[in-house]
Amino acid sequence: MPELPEVETIARGLAHAVTGRSIASVVIRLPKMAQAPPGVDFARALPGERIVGVGRRAKYVLVELASGRRLVTSLRMTGRLVVQRPGEPDFPGTHVVLHFTDGSRLSFADLRTFGRMRLVEPDDAWDKSLGPEPLSSGFTPEAFIGMLSGRTTRIKALLLDQQRIAGIGNIYACEALWKAGIKPGRPAMSLSKPAIRRLHHAIVDVLTRAIEMRGTSVDDYVDAEGLRGGFQSALAVYGKLGQPCERCGSPIVRTVIAQRGTWWCRTCQR
Template sequence: MPELPEVETIRQYLNDVLPGLQVRQVLHLDSRMVKNGRLSSEEIARRLPGHMVKSLKRRGKFLFLEWDTKDHLLLHLGMSGRLIWVPENVPWVVHTHMVLDFGGHHLRLIDPRRFGRIGWMASGEDLVPHLGIEPLSHDLTAPRLIQRLAGRTAPIKSLLLNQGIVAGLGNIYVDEALFRAKIRPDRPGGSLTETDAKRLTRAIRAVLKQAIEHRGTSFSDYVDALGHPGQNQDYLRVYGRNQGPCSVCGEVIVTQVIQGRTAHYCEHCQR
């Protein structure tokens, strides 16, 4: 699944390309992908032509195209979504669910598993009020994280995957952050001390920034807006390295299923 760094990588490129461009026509908008109920796919397709992109924003794993009307087109890539910017003569591929024609180039959403979503947010509407702390903002502090975790007995791995606590994290970056912070993924979230929380907030920022620097992590589906895979998989320390040596102590990296999600960690380094 594209997590925060992958969505941010796409946003950064498209924010250099799209602002100032007008939609010529909506060539395709799959009604099955329009899931927020505010406008139908037909209504969105009627509204967009002739309007100009003002900017691209991100909140957690959500991407927003802001228009000159100050309305927003919401996009979530789900498990396997790709948002690509291609010349208009590039053939469509199977599972293409959205095509915006900007005259010469298309913005296309491709999602084989169809877990992604498209939505419409009116001007002034709170974009995603259910989301938690934005981890690359100043809002992610040790005291605030401890406040969110207070009294919680669920494993810290599961709590960090909860988008209502911290927005944008998934399996990869939770495992990587917990490893850097030296915290076991099955430890109760409410047991974290202030020192733990300080290490964890620093680690979350570090793994996200590293992943953005390397243009995201690609194992299967993810590519950037130009169709290129990311390179951050070459820099992961624990995720996907089951039975490999820990980069710090040399002990074997192990896996454990925690509330339905697989965690990778070092039993020696993480407490």
């Protein structure tokens, strides 16, 4: 499932490919994949709109429209946003197609159909339940200390909670905890301030490096151009059961926290 670095990479690729294009028509083959506010018809609302940019919030791709509306897309497990040239055959599992006036098109494909593309009005506070962006200036070590204060939740589960911090999923939670030397099962409130500062630094570092390497392809993730990411070669613990910890040599173990597989080192994560 794409996390912050993968969605950021996809959004950057799309921004390059579709900014400035105007929507001529919309085809919806599976209605649940394209959602609009009550009283708004998704397919009729979009023709005439021009794309002014593509961005990201948490794990969502945001296609910004000239009217101030935006398309908020959740890719979930297998969703893809693919730009196609005129005459190019449909991508497998395509459910929503935005046809542009120049003959090209943006296809929203998803073999497992868990993804959603949502049309959001300019005044809609659609992201109000999402926590801060971990790479934003507002996510300071002090803010993170405040966030963890009094929380009995295990630190790994807290990192995955999108209402606390937005965009971190299983891969980067495991990697950041390893880098900071923190045991994933510890209650958040039990972490010392120096440990929280280490974890803050680790989160920012791991996400920044993963964006530089265009995300992690441990499953079928590819970017907007269909290219695999490169951060899988830099993973320290995720998916590495039994392999030696690169810091202390102990074998990496796997436990389950918040129903998710959690890879970590029993020796150097305390």
